[in-house]
Amino acid sequence: MIGRLSGTLFEKNPPNLLVDCNGVGYEVAVPMSTFYNLPALGDKVVLLTHLAIREDAHILFGFGTAEERNTFKELIKISGVGARTALAILSGMSVADLAQAVTLQEAGRLTRVPGIGKKTAERLLLELKGKLGADLGVAGGVVHSDASTDILNALLALGYSDKEAGLAMKQVPKDASVSDGIKHALKALSKA
DSSP states (O other): OOOEEEEEEEEEETTTEEEEEEEEEEEOOOOHHHHTTTOOTEEEEEEEEEEEEOOOHHHHHHHHHHHHHHHHHHHTTSTOOHHHHHHHHHHHHHHHHHHHHHHHHHHHHHHHSOOOHHHHHHHHHHHHHHTTTIIIIIIHHHHOOOHHHHHHHHHHTTTTTHHHHHHHHHTSSSTTTTTHHHHHHHHHHHHH
């Protein structure tokens, strides 16, 4: 119904925005990935949108890219995942990270998102397999070998964030064994 908004950014209150389109103010909920890339107040903004109509409310969700909006639409099709949960997932990880988690079937990465438990994470991986991971995982993320996947999982299990672990993985030689790779990654993280 409302597919795109173009107007002046009037108010920013995470995760909500108020966009003034020729005198009409639209309240839009956005993921944090979009929120961080917004212009300053008073500047022109263009958002791709999805209108969710419920019995008690009409809620407009906005996205900076078509990729984010399409992923949001795929997420809300899954049983038990509502619009707020889908927004939390997109706020907690990028589309490329989500696609990589789906491709590698890593439920642990999804459970780090607030509101996502083990069962929901497993359902997401099952439902999105072939829809998200295969399309975007190879192009959007780094395809890991078995050893580098084990190294990445070890770093995540030690409490490092996806971003920290990803940066450390760049310092690991491609042909490193799991134990050597973990040592290299931990050395890189200690220097950071």
